[in-house]
Amino acid sequence: MPTTTPKAPKNKTLAAWLAFIGGQLGVHRLYLFGLGDVWAWLHPIVAALGWWGVERVRLYGQDDHLAWVLIPLLGFTLAGTALTAIYYGLMPAEKWNALHNAGTPATQAGNTNWLTIGAVVFALLFGTISLMSSIVFSFQRYFEYQVEEAKKISQ
Secondary structure (H helix, E strand, O other), X not given: OOOOOOOOOOOHHHHHHHHHHHHHHOHHHHHHHOOOOHHHHHHHHHHHHHHHHHHHHHHXXXXXXXXXXXXXXXXXXXXXXXXXXXXXXXXXXXXXXXXXXXXXXXXXXXXXXXXXXXXXXXXXXXXXXXXHHHHHHHHHHHHHHHHHHHHHHHO
16 A cells, blocks of 8 residues: 655745745745746746846946846845745635645644734735836936937937
8 A cells, every 4th residue: 555645834934934034946946846837947047037137237237138138037036036935824724724735634833923914014025125116227228318318309
């Protein structure tokens, strides 16, 4: 008779902190869904493209058009993983256990505690900063480019 080892219960607080701290690398998805999760492997690729955009601005200046596209990828990735941390942290224990601890005895893994709330607060703060920074950078570069092009046309 084959014996299967029971899955360890997935802790909501740990998942929220992993999404907040290691979200760019997809660590939270690897924790929850394992190494076979495709989305977990896409997180570092998108984040690396964003960091490449930051490096291009450092090397070539703010007039690099490719960086205008790449930097918002980083900001939206950071904001998205912060939003994921908030979602995990605020999920009711019953729903958490139904989604991630199904088939295991009732555990405390889905309960919310002060560490969970801390992850939510920091994710809200950091996610808002990264999202707004990405939007501001994108709009600023777009409007500056429009002004430069209008000056070229008017000459």
